[in-house]
Amino acid sequence: MDDLNSTNRKLPFGIKLPAKVVWTKRTKSDLRTGLLFLSPWLIGFFAFTLYPMVVCFFFSFNNYKTKRAPARIGLQNYRDLLVDEKFWIALNNTMYMVIIAVPLGLFASFLCAILLNLKVRGQAFYRVVYFLPSIVPTVAGTILFLWLLNPQVGLVNTLLDRIGIDGPNWMADPNWSKPALILLGMWGMGGTIIIYLSGLQDVPQSLLEAAELDGANWFQRLWHITIPMVSPITLFNLITGMIGMFQYFAQAYVVGGGDNLGRPLDSTLFYSVYLYQNAFLFLKMGYASAMAWILFIIILIFTLLLLKVSDRFTYYAG
Amino acid sequence: MTNTSASPRDLNLPPQPKHISQSEKHVRKIRDIFTSTLSHGVIIFVGMFFAIPFLWMLLTAFKSDQDVFHSPPRWLPYDNVRVEVNGEKLPLYNVRVEDGTIKELAAVKIVEGVGTFVDPANPDEILTYKLQQGKERIAEAIMEVSFRWQNFPDAMNRGSRPGVGASFWVYFRNSLIVAFFTIIGTLVSNTPVAYAFARLKFPGRDLLFMLILATMMLPFQVTMIPIYLLFNDYLGWGDTFLPLIIPAFFANAWDVFLLRQFFKTIPEEMCDAARVDGASEWQIFTQIVLPLSTPVLATVTVFTFLYAWNDFTGPLLFLHSPRNFTMALGLQDFQGQKTIIWNQLMAAATVFTVPIIIAFFFAQKTFIQGIKLTGSKE
Numbered sequence: 001m002d003d004l005n006s007t008n009r010k011l012p013f014g015i016k017l018p019a020k021v022v023w024t025k026r027t028k029s030d031l032r033t034g035l036l037f038l039s040p041w042l043i044g045f046f047a048f049t050l051y052p053m054v055v056c057f058f059f060s061f062n063n064y065k066t067k068r069a070p071a072r073i074g075l076q077n078y079r080d081l082l083v084d085e086k087f088w089i090a091l092n093n094t095m096y097m098v099i100i101a102v103p104l105g106l107f108a109s110f111l112c113a114i115l116l117n118l119k120v121r122g123q124a125f126y127r128v129v130y131f132l133p134s135i136v137p138t139v140a141g142t143i144l145f146l147w148l149l150n151p152q153v154g155l156v157n158t159l160l161d162r163i164g165i166d167g168p169n170w171m172a173d174p175n176w177s178k179p180a181l182i183l184l185g186m187w188g189m190g191g192t193i194i195i196y197l198s199g200l201q202d203v204p205q206s207l208l209e210a211a212e213l214d215g216a217n218w219f220q221r222l223w224h225i226t227i228p229m230v231s232p233i234t235l236f237n238l239i240t241g242m243i244g245m246f247q248y249f250a251q252a253y254v255v256g257g258g259d260n261l262g263r264p265l266d267s268t269l270f271y272s273v274y275l276y277q278n279a280f281l282f283l284k285m286g287y288a289s290a291m292a293w294i295l296f297i298i299i300l301i302f303t304l305l306l307l308k309v310s311d312r313f314t315y316y317a318g
Numbered sequence: 319m320t321n322t323s324a325s326p327r328d329l330n331l332p333p334q335p336k337h338i339s340q341s342e343k344h345v346r347k348i349r350d351i352f353t354s355t356l357s358h359g360v361i362i363f364v365g366m367f368f369a370i371p372f373l374w375m376l377l378t379a380f381k382s383d384q385d386v387f388h389s390p391p392r393w394l395p396y397d398n399v400r401v402e403v404n405g406e407k408l409p410l411y412n413v414r415v416e417d418g419t420i421k422e423l424a425a426v427k428i429v430e431g432v433g434t435f436v437d438p439a440n441p442d443e444i445l446t447y448k449l450q451q452g453k454e455r456i457a458e459a460i461m462e463v464s465f466r467w468q469n470f471p472d473a474m475n476r477g478s479r480p481g482v483g484a485s486f487w488v489y490f491r492n493s494l495i496v497a498f499f500t501i502i503g504t505l506v507s508n509t510p511v512a513y514a515f516a517r518l519k520f521p522g523r524d525l526l527f528m529l530i531l532a533t534m535m536l537p538f539q540v541t542m543i544p545i546y547l548l549f550n551d552y553l554g555w556g557d558t559f560l561p562l563i564i565p566a567f568f569a570n571a572w573d574v575f576l577l578r579q580f581f582k583t584i585p586e587e588m589c590d591a592a593r594v595d596g597a598s599e600w601q602i603f604t605q606i607v608l609p610l611s612t613p614v615l616a617t618v619t620v621f622t623f624l625y626a627w628n629d630f631t632g633p634l635l636f637l638h639s640p641r642n643f644t645m646a647l648g649l650q651d652f653q654g655q656k657t658i659i660w661n662q663l664m665a666a667a668t669v670f671t672v673p674i675i676i677a678f679f680f681a682q683k684t685f686i687q688g689i690k691l692t693g694s695k696e
Contacts, residue, residue, distance in 0.1 A: 027521055033599050034520030040507035041530065044568020049533055052544035059543065115364060118357045128682075129365050133372055135674045135685075137628045139646045140667035143653045144375045147660055155374055158390045187371060191689050198690040240534075247537050250630040250646075257654040275539050280635070285543050292539040303535055 059289035077290035087291070089266050090274035093178065097248055097270070098302075101182045102241040106234060109189045113196035114222075127197075134190030142254040145184045146171055171255055174267035181251055181268065192237055199230040228315045235310045239303055246299050247272050271295060379665040380465040386660045397464040400424075403441045411435065413447055413457040422460070433457055466661070473665035478651035482640035486666050489648035496562050496633075496644060497626035503566030504573055504622040505615060511569045512577030513603045517589065534571045538631070546635055561636040562629070566622070573618055576688065580614035581607060617688035620681055624674060645670045 035042065063073045081087045116127050133141065148155050149170035157167030168176040203226055211221050249272040256262055261277055262269030275295070279288035378386060381395040388396070398409035401424050408424035413435060415421050423435035423445065435445045435457075449457045474486045514520075515527050549561040588610075589602050597605070608615075633647045643651065649666055678685055 023521075030518065030520040031522070034514050034518045034523060037510045037514035037518060037599070037603075038526065039510075040567065041511040041569035041574065044507070044565065044570075045530075045533070048545060048565050048568060049536065049541060052541035052548070053536070055544035056540050112364060115357075115361050118361070120354060120357045120361065122358075126361050126365060130368050132675070132678070133368050135624065135678055136372070136375075136671050137646060137667075137674070139628075139630055139649050139653075140375075140670050143649060143663060143667055144371055146653070147378065147664070148371055148374060153387055153389060153391065155370075155391055162390075187368065190368075194686055194689045243535060243537070247539065253630070253634070254650050254653065259654070272537075272539055279543050279546075285547075288539075289543055292537070292543065295537050296540045299535055299537055 056289045056292055059286050060293050062286040062289075063284075064286035064289070073286075077287050078294075080287065081290060081294070086266065086269065086274055090269050090271045093267065093269055094246060094248065094271040096178055097182070098242055098245045101178075101185055102238065102245050104182065105186055105189050105241065106192065106237055108186055109192035109237075110196050110230070110234075112189075112193045113200055116193065116197055117200045127194075130193055131190035134188045136188065138188075138250045139254055141188055142184060142251045145180065145187070146255065149180050149183075172264055174265040177255070177264060177267045181255070184251060192241075195233055195237065196230060199233040200226065203229045231310075231314045235306070235314050239306055242302055242306070243299055246295060246302075249273060249276065375664050375667060375671075378661055379469055379668045380467070381469075381661045382464075382466050383659075383661065394463045395465055396461040397466060399460040399462050401438045403436055403438055408436075410438075410460045411457045412460055413445075414454075415445075415447075423457075425457075425459075469661050469665040470669065473662040474669060476662065477640060478643065478648045479640075479655055484641040484643065486645070486648055486669070488641055489643045489645045490669065492559070492642060493627055493644040493646070496559050496629075497623050499559070499563040500566040500626040501619050501622045503563060503568075504570075504618060507567050507569040508573040508577055508618065509608065509611075509615075510603065512574045513581055513607060515574065516578040516581035517586075517602075517607070518599060530571045530574055542635070549636065556636060557638045557642055558636075559642070562626075562632045566626075573622070576618065576621075577611075577614055580611060584610050613684065613687065616681060616684045620677060620684050621688050623677065627674060 060077055061072060061074055063071055063076070112130055116123065116130060120126075136144070149157070151157060151167070151169040151172055154167075154170075156170075160167040170176050170180045207225050207229075208221055211225055216224065248270050252268045252270050252273045253261065253276075255268050256273070261273050261281075271291070272295075275288050275291045278284045278291065377393060377395060382397045385392070385396050400407040400409050402408075403424050408426060410422050411425050411433065412420050413423045413433075421437070424438050426434045426436055426444070428434070428449065431449050433447055433449055435447060437443060437445070447456050449455070474490070476486065477484050478486070478489070511530075515523065515530075545561075545565075550556040553560075555561050555564075584607055588606055592602050592606055628646065629644075630646045630650065633644045634650075637643055637647060640648070640651070645666075649663070649670060652663055652666060
């Protein structure tokens with residue numbers, strides 16, 4: 001936050017718009033050095049980001065199929081998508097996860113962080129227990145949950161049975177497959193818990209004490225001090241969590257067993273899964289490219305919307 | 319810090335009465351014990367959600383084939399008690415013999431509910447019993463808690479499907495190779511970029527930094543198809559590790575961001591002093607900044623390992639023949655079989671997970687620091 005000569009409105013995450021440049025010999029040589037240092041990224045950006053993005057955009061107006069010359073078909077892919085029932089199912093499934101799983105995961109992580117911040121003996125041990133599942137590889141974790149949630153011999157339904165609950169069919173039931181995946185996601189939310197935990201530790205003790213002297217109870221302190229103080233973390237996790245959720249793939253692929261993607265009854269046919277299916281199984285690369293660009297635009301809109309709305313709810317210290 | 323327990327605030331904070339009565343002390347002590355027990359209780363209850371699946375993976379990995387499907391499931395792995403008869407290890411059964419007494423007999427073979435038994439004390443005599451007569455159970459296997467370590471070599475020596483000509487050892491090695499080169503590429507390419515964003519002043523820097531941050535929003539799917547065609551069809555790198563490794567040599571937004579955050583904390587004066595002495599930016603970067611950055615380099619190494627080890631989509635797109643599979647791909651392939659051998663699957667999953675757990679216990683601070691760095695804004 002050094003040079004404050006720019007009068008620009010502060011952007012989220014402390015990003016400032018640059019001031020005007022005066023070109024001298026010095027700035028030119030600075031630029032050369034700078035670009036040299038940046039060259040790995042600049043080359044990568046052009047080769048693996050910008051160029052593929054543009055090609056993908058171009059593909060989306062083609063009926064591109066591998067090993068066949070593409071033909072320009074204008075907006076046909078997009079028009080087809082609008083009436084593609086599976087496209088809407090996939091989008092729906094993904095929105096379900098974005099709107100339910102992401103906030104739910106954040107909320108649960110925050111509660112877990114509060115628990116782990118309590119001064120109890122064995123705190124360090126508890127933190128490790130909460131964190132460990134998050135470093136279990138995705139494929140291993142998903143397979144483990146398929147086993148745990150096995151309707152007949154799985155541990156979860158057996159335990160439920162013992163307390164008199166007839167457990168659902170989980171991954172085999174279209175109504176329960178997504179909740180099962182949400183559970184899997186929450187099992188591995190240790191990273192988010194740690195981020196919240198460090199946020200909780202950064203809340204100034206003096207503020208909490210002052211509020212307490214003024215007679216604020218634990219819940220009031222939480223609501224009026226702690227939650228606002230960690231709101232930038234919430235925003236950051238909300239955005240990254242949402243972006244990640246729009247691309248939700250590996251878990252769903254494993255649940256589908258590879259050759260049965262989306263099972264049961266397309267309930268785990270997420271956007272990225274259907275996109276993958278179109279691109280690499282049906283070899284409709286143009287169609288998949290159109291899907292990819294739609295996804296990008298959806299993510300863009302969601303992110304900007306969140307940043308806009310968050311202006312009013314996020315508190316930046318300093 | 320949020321403080322729920324009543325004691326610290328009552329002790330730390332002002333208007334304290336001069337004399338606390340004996341009974342009040344008691345009340346306070348009881349309240350402390352109560353809040354502490356409640357805290358532990360809630361933490362442990364929620365903690366079970368995290369711990370039990372993990373333990374279940376380990377426990378299943380040690381179970382015998384029948385025990386996996388034992389109904390209802392038991393926590394600990396059980397296996398047959400075996401005795402050696404004529405040089406063979408045979409499972410022991412409790413058999414109700416003709417006179418109604420129960421004898422421990424060793425089963426030679428069991429075919430369609432009829433068992434051929436021998437008495438370990440008198441191995442020459444062959445006895446035949448039905449396992450079940452009507453509703454009555456005649457022969458019952460004697461079980462004991464026993465961890466079946468053999469599952470691990472069994473799982474690792476097999477392929478993900480019959481006759482693939484590659485074992486999980488090969489997948490494991492492949493994962494290591496990919497992870498190793500991804501780490502090298504990530505370290506080499508991200509550090510100079512992050513240094514430029516953290517310390518160099520040049521026109522357009524902040525704009526470029528916004529651009530690199532913006533790429534975090536870009537879904538992989540947008541670049542996936544052209545990159546696939548480039549690597550697979552145009553460059554002919556399909557079914558090699560190159561498509562997984564090469565992009566790591568061209569920096570990425572997350573690691574640049576993480577490294578930049580750290581580089582910014584290195585005192586500017588040290589670099590300025592070197593600049594006055596005529597050091598070039600490259601010298602300052604390699605001789606001052608990098609040596610001071612070992613903690614963050616360790617963080618990047620650990621996280622890149624985690625990412626490469628965990629990655630599923632990349633290998634799925636580019637690796638086709640089983641001898642090139644990584645652990646993630648091999649495990650998925652194994653799970654996708656018609657009949658799932660759960661104990662071996664869990665053993666393979668454990669082997670897949672253990673390197674990360676080991677890394678975590680060796681570099682716990684590094685892990686936590688990295689997560690905090692990526693999670694913090696500014």
